[in-house]
Amino acid sequence: MKAILLIDDNAIQAATRQTILKRAGYFVIAALNPERALEHIRNGDTTSAVSLVITDHFMPGMNGADFVKALRKTHPMLPVLVISGLDEAESEYAGLEVTFRLKPLLPDHLLASVHSLMQAGIAK
Secondary structure, three states: OOOEEEOOHHHHHHHHHHHHHOOOEEEEEEEEOOHHHHHHHHOOOOOOOEEEEEEEEEOOOOHHHHHHHHHHOOOEEEEEEEEOHHHHHHHHOOOOEEEEOEEEOOHHHHHHHHHHHHHHHHOO
C-alpha cells in the first residue's frame, strides 16, 4: 500500500489533514517531528512505501526546507508538498523540486494537490 507521510508539529493541523486525506481513501502516516520522519524514511520503518511527503514549513528544530534538503540526499524523486503560511518561504525551496501551497489550504485544494502529485509520482 502506498502511503502519505504527513509532517506537522501542530498536532491539530496534522490530525485535521490526516482525517481529510483518510476520508479520501489515502493511507496516512503522521509525524509531529521532522527528524523522526527522516529516520522512519531512511530506516524503512513505515509499513508501506511512502509515495508522497506533505510537510509544514515552520517547525522547531528543523524547518521544512532543511527537512527536504536532507530527504533529497536519499530520495531525490519523492514528491513533496510544502504547506506554509509564509509566502516568502517558497524561495527556500528553489531547486528542491517541491510543490508549494499557502495556508490556509482548503480541503478541496489539499486533495487536488495530493491527487496531482500522486498521479505524477506513478508516471515517473
